[in-house]
Amino acid sequence: MFDVNVIRKDFPILDRTVYGKPLIYLDNGATTQKPRMVVEAITDEYYSVNANVHRGVHYLSQQATELHEGSRETVRRYINAKNVNEIIFTRGTTEGLNLLVATYGEEFMNEGDEVIISVMEHHSNIVPWQILAARKGITIKVVPMNDKGELLLDEYEKLFTERTKMVSIMQVSNVLGTINPIKEMIATAHKYGVPFMVDAAQSIPHMKVDVQDLDADFIVFSAHKVYGPTGIGVVYGKEEWLDRLPPYQGGGEMIKHVSFEKTTFNDLPFKFEAGTPDYIGTTAFAKALEYVNNVGIGNIAAHEHFLTEYATQKMKEIPGMRIFGEAPQKGGVISFLVGDIHHFDMGTLLDRLGIAVRTGHHCAQPLMQRLGIEGTVRASFGMYNTREEVDALVEGIKRVSQMF
Ligand code: PMP
Secondary structure, three states, rough: OOHHHHHHHHHHHOOOEEOOOEEOEOOOOOOOOOOHHHHHHHHHHHHHHOOOOEEEEEEEHHHHHHHEEEEHHHHHHHOOOOHHHHEEEEEHHHEEEHHHHHHHHHOOOOOOOOEEEOOOOOOHHHHHHHHHHHHHOOEEEOOOEEEOOOHHHHHHOOOOOOOEEEEEEEOOOOOOEEEOOHHHHHHHHHHOOEEEEEEEEOOOOOOOOOOHHHOOOOOEEEEHHOOOOOOOOOEOOOOHHHHHHHOOOOOOOOEEEOOOOOEEEOOOHHOOOOOOOHHHHHHHHHHHHHHHHOOOOHHHHHHHHHHHHHHHHHHOOOOOOEOOOOOEOOOOOEEEEEEEHHHHHHHHHHHHHEOEEEEEEEOOOOOOOOHOOOEEEEEEOOOOOHHHHHHHHHHHHHHHHHHH
């Protein structure tokens, strides 16, 4: 049984106050809070296991390695990858996207080749491509959307040419909440013989992501958005693709043999993991995924769907309310503006009421240009948010609106 009040007890930070008011944390799209067992996994490992992984014959190193590699298996199961060799640990979504763009671009893209992205992408799925474009002369093509925030699939298909070498699109928008029909879009790309990489930063915490069912070639995500620690992320890639990509960084761990004349690289997944990994972080990350599994991703999705529908309905009653992103398939993100109140003023005054929301362009300035605005206020939900918190948000927005 899903009981939000039981869940909340596992997140100590939710008991704190700000400005003497109970904290209402609605910035889960930026990062989620951590359950006690995730934080304890960090201190426990530092206090009782800590040793570098993969190198030591000694007991602690072997124990740390078992925890670290056990976490890789937990991630594999979470996304239903075929093989642990397909799970590369990174620092986060941003590093994962940079890794894929740099290595795939190096091996498979040349001047005049094309990548397809979308108008709603996060900067981390735009700028690495622009860096590659400056280096190699590739072209970036952009899938447009309608005013509800849905990608135009007919236009998408028209973008494919014989020069298309990759599609890189987010599964859920961090601004609009739109759940893109990624499975269908992947099938289209494959029809043209083009691989597809998915920015799953905003989908992994909120819905079941099965890489085999999607038939995704690559997906990337961050632990900190799914109740895990900061500084850890994942690149999933089909083994046959990862095998064909060159290494990203050089150093320890990623080699088999080094001499001044010639170096041979390690097997997957280590080929992409130069240097000491954040093995403490991976243990804590696995604890977060186990926590989500225990609650049930279906229960989390249903709860967040309820909160989103309820909040949307209540917010629409507020005079001057504009909500950005009204796709029928939508996750727990509501971006809005009220009248001509600046998003920053709204966010700052809500903060004074104890309500934490995000304001600004949300690392999606091209999307802001498409919407004809500079920024929004964004409320984004997690598994521990309540209907009462939504009521407080709505009351808060009304209070702020009346002040202007
Ligand atoms: N993509 C999307 C859709 C995101 O929402 C974010 C985080 N806001 C990122 C990428 C970047 O994630 P990180 O900062 O964890 O690297």
